[in-house]
Amino acid sequence: xxxxxxxxxxxxxxxxxxxxxxxxxxxxxxxxxxxxxxxxxxxxxxxxxxxxxxxxxxxxxxxxxxxxxxxxxxxxxxxxxxxxxxxxxxxxxxxxxxxxxxxxxxxxxxxxxxxxxxxxxxxxxxxxxxxxxxxxxxxxxxxxxxxxxxxxxxxxxxxxxxxxxxxxxxxxxxxxxxxxxxxxxxxxxxxxxxxxxxxxxxxxxxxxxxxxxxxxxxxxxxxxxxxxxxxxxxxxxxxxxxxxxxxxxxxxxxxxxxxxxxxxxxxxxxxxxxxxxxxxxxxxxxxxxxxxxxxxxxxxxxxxxxxxxxxxxxxxxxxxxxxxxxxxxxxxx
Amino acid sequence: xxxxxxxxxxxxxxxxxxxxxxxxxxxxxxxxxxxxxxxxxxxxxxxxxxxxxxxxxxxxxxxxxxxxxxxxxxxxxxxxxxxxxxxxxxxxxxxxxxxxxxxxxxxxxxxxxxxxxxxxxxxxxxxxxxxxxxxxxxxxxxxxxxxxxxxxxxxxxxxxxxxxxxxxxxxxxxxxxxxxxxxxxxxxxxxxxxxxxxxxxxxxxxxxxxxxxxxxxxxxxxxxxxxxxxxxxxxxxxx
Numbered sequence: 001x002x003x004x005x006x007x008x009x010x011x012x013x014x015x016x017x018x019x020x021x022x023x024x025x026x027x028x029x030x031x032x033x034x035x036x037x038x039x040x041x042x043x044x045x046x047x048x049x050x051x052x053x054x055x056x057x058x059x060x061x062x063x064x065x066x067x068x069x070x071x072x073x074x075x076x077x078x079x080x081x082x083x084x085x086x087x088x089x090x091x092x093x094x095x096x097x098x099x100x101x102x103x104x105x106x107x108x109x110x111x112x113x114x115x116x117x118x119x120x121x122x123x124x125x126x127x128x129x130x131x132x133x134x135x136x137x138x139x140x141x142x143x144x145x146x147x148x149x150x151x152x153x154x155x156x157x158x159x160x161x162x163x164x165x166x167x168x169x170x171x172x173x174x175x176x177x178x179x180x181x182x183x184x185x186x187x188x189x190x191x192x193x194x195x196x197x198x199x200x201x202x203x204x205x206x207x208x209x210x211x212x213x214x215x216x217x218x219x220x221x222x223x224x225x226x227x228x229x230x231x232x233x234x235x236x237x238x239x240x241x242x243x244x245x246x247x248x249x250x251x252x253x254x255x256x257x258x259x260x261x262x263x264x265x266x267x268x269x270x271x272x273x274x275x276x277x278x279x280x281x282x283x284x285x286x287x288x289x290x291x292x293x294x295x296x297x298x299x300x301x302x303x304x305x306x307x308x309x310x311x312x313x314x315x316x317x318x319x320x321x322x323x324x325x326x327x328x329x330x331x332x333x
Numbered sequence: 334x335x336x337x338x339x340x341x342x343x344x345x346x347x348x349x350x351x352x353x354x355x356x357x358x359x360x361x362x363x364x365x366x367x368x369x370x371x372x373x374x375x376x377x378x379x380x381x382x383x384x385x386x387x388x389x390x391x392x393x394x395x396x397x398x399x400x401x402x403x404x405x406x407x408x409x410x411x412x413x414x415x416x417x418x419x420x421x422x423x424x425x426x427x428x429x430x431x432x433x434x435x436x437x438x439x440x441x442x443x444x445x446x447x448x449x450x451x452x453x454x455x456x457x458x459x460x461x462x463x464x465x466x467x468x469x470x471x472x473x474x475x476x477x478x479x480x481x482x483x484x485x486x487x488x489x490x491x492x493x494x495x496x497x498x499x500x501x502x503x504x505x506x507x508x509x510x511x512x513x514x515x516x517x518x519x520x521x522x523x524x525x526x527x528x529x530x531x532x533x534x535x536x537x538x539x540x541x542x543x544x545x546x547x548x549x550x551x552x553x554x555x556x557x558x559x560x561x562x563x564x565x566x567x568x569x570x571x572x
Contacts, residue, residue, distance in 0.1 A: 022381045022390075023366070024543045025477045025517070025535075124537070134477060134518050136537045199343060225499070229521070245492060245510040247354060248474065248481060250381035250388035252342045259523060260495045272520070274383055274474035274481075276493065276509060282342035285393070310343035311393050311405050318394045 001065045002115065004148040005099070008060035013119060013138035013150075014269075015051045018127035022273040028253065029129040029137070032228060032269045032292035033110050035189070036074030038321065039182050040114035042328055043071035043091045045159030048321075050118035051128035051138070055111040057295065059102020060144065062113075067096045067170075069116035069155075069163045073187070075108025075293050081175040090181040093166035098174045108190055108293030116159035117152035132228070132270065161332035180331070186320055189289060195303040196287045199310050201256060201279030203246065211238040211262075215280055219299040220264060226296055228270040233300065237262025238280060248276040254283030254291070256302075266291060284310040286317050334361055336417055338410050341388050344378075346409055348417070351385045354483050354511075358385050359471055363547060364422050374412060382547070384471050384481065389413065428469070428550040433515065433530050435464070435506050435553045436561035441529035448491045448508055448525050462486045463527065464553045468513065470545055478517040478535035478543035482551060485513045497523035504530045506553070517543075531564035 004011070014037065017030025031037035031054055038048040053060075059077045072079050072088045079086050080101050086092050088111070094100070102111075121128040121138065130138025139148060155163065162178070170176045204212070220235035238258050251257065255267045257277035264280065268291070283291060284305060294300060334350070341347040348365060351358035366382045369389070376395035381388045391398065391409050398405035437460045438445040449456045468482035475481070485508070493509045498521060501507070505516040507524030516522065517534035534544045545551070556564070 020379045021542065022379055023473070024541055025474045025479045026542060027477070125542070133520060134535065134537060199340065202339060202341065202347065247352070247384045248472075248512075249383040249386050250341065250345070250347065250474075252345055252388075252390070254342060259497060260493070272475045273381055274472070277523075285343050307340050307343055307406055308404060314343060314393045315399065315405075 001149060001151050002068070003063045003065055004144045004146055004150075005061040005063055007144045007146055007148075008055055008102070009058040010056040011060045011144040012054050012130040012132065013051045013121055013128060013144075014054045014130060015128045016049045017269070018125055018129055018131070018137065021125050025273050026125065027131065027270055027273060029127065029131050030269050031112065033074050033112065033289040035186065035289040035317075036110070036112045039089065039186060039324070040071050040073040040112040041118070042321075042324055043073070043089070043182060044069050044114050044116040045156050045162050045328065045332060046114055046116065046118050047156070050114070051121050052112050052114040052118070053144070055102070055113060057105055057109050059111065062100045064094050064096060064098050064100070067167070068094050068152075069159060069166065070094055070100070071114050072111050073114075073182070074111045076106040077111045078103030078106055079111070084174070086175065087177055087181065089187045091162055091166070091178040092175055093163065093170055094175045095170060095173065105295070109295035110292060115152055116163055117155040120151045120153055158329060158332045165332070183320060183324055186324065189286070190293050193298070194290065195301040196290055197284040197303050197305045197310065197313075198256065198281035199284065199305060199307050201281045202249070203278035204280055206240050206242070206244060206278050207258075207280055208239050208241045214238065216302055216304055219301055222294050222296050222298045222300065224296040228268060230268050230271055231266045231291065231294070233264045233266065235263070238264065240278060244278070246276055246278060248274045251275040251279070252282060254285070254288050255279050256281045256283065268292065284313060286310070286313045334364075334417060334420060334422070336361070338413060340406060344393050345388050345390045346406070346413060348387045348389065348413065349385065350387070354384045354471060356469075360422050362387055362472070364420055365417065368416065368420055372416070374409075376409060381474065382472055383474060428548055430550050430552070431545065432552050432554050433532055434556045434560070434564065435528040435530045436556050436558050437463075437528035439558060441558070441561065442506070442527040444507075444525035445527040448489055448527055451491045452489055454488065459489050459527065460555060462489050463513065464555050468551045470547055470549045470551060472547050473543050473545060476517050476520050476535075477537070478545060480514060480534070480545045480549075480551070482513055485511060487511060491525045493523035494525065497521050501526060502529065504532065506530060529561065531561050531568060533568065
């Protein structure tokens, strides 16, 4: 059981999304950075799709009312147990009565907190994700507030093993970190602000030659009008070769659409299901975690790749996650 | 059936069935949607139907799509083509008729004057033209239970706002190009807002969670601001 002492800027319960209802206009939602969400869960022996907390920019203060196995992944928001810094990407056993707090945002902007046994959540339309605008799912359909108490489900076999092994070394300490961690290749995709790889959008050919060049050569800044629904970018305005009013069609996670004023909007986890602005590009699934960790003021660059490259990179990434799962189950299965 | 397949990001296929809104294209969309409801592919995550297209989202790493070193996109396209070739168009059922009350203009319809000016009409003429038509619901999408409707008079067509608004209240009735629609939850959006309805379109604990569905026929009934307030109060008491 955990208790929220301070909620932070925006702390919500998320899983990997609500699927099957986009045909009724119900957004997919889910963790913005699904890679970190999945890894955080795997590190504590949970199924990767279990609900975890998505923590945004300013972290919460959380009290553990019983000894808990936790892990943090994603953005480095300087997590601390009772004031001592702990690592990301590594399981940590936290003793009863300890407090998790956060400090400055060093890298990225979203951290994922998983706890062994995950959280008891009432599933709505097949998912535990919080759908903020509609006020449903997750914890009471809203972001966490001070005083909220979240209970866990019973731990998996794998979680119990990791828990027991660490508890031998916990003794009188406040916390103990595991000696092993996630493959740094998985967690390093955020480092050094790499260009975000995209494939052509459905209306790519509608844009002027100059705009197509600008899109891949100029930098675009993430503005403060950015949230889980999408990021509004600012840069060289992009223009269509001919004025066209399009008929609304599906949009996806990472669709980059351009309204008439010319500044691109990147659609993300809480995006609408369909839209009527031309799409110049679509972010490769493997690079969605990079943009999910970009914050207002950050500058982005886009790089064109083929659909085939994008799918191959996805398969490679999934293979690494599979290796991580095998590794954890061999150690603790 | 005429169609084209296009990549939609790296995990989707857009089945394009035409370029203009028409009853014939809509029939194709509904035929494919009901096929996917009845016979979902094992690798399909879900599908999103629209005016002239159906977008199928798939699991890139599904073993059916990567077997024998296949390129997942090509493999999924092949299976889709095979399925679509075998489909025959569905016969339509009789549509449901639904009346939606709307309070036009004022603070509930801040863009009504702009729509009138853009089309060289008076505000009253815009209202009259909007409420005297019947509208077919072509698709539900964009927001939960949000109906995209065809049948609006081109006399009141108005382009979307250059910069979308950050919040538009639930129930707002808007115009975008040649389309009209009703916002079902509070959300950002670029439509020109001409009025607001007190009716709830999104019902998260009902199945399906949307009051309206593709194929319904809608009419708008003008109500006064007073009637709007009374309707909302009544709904609050019932909930």
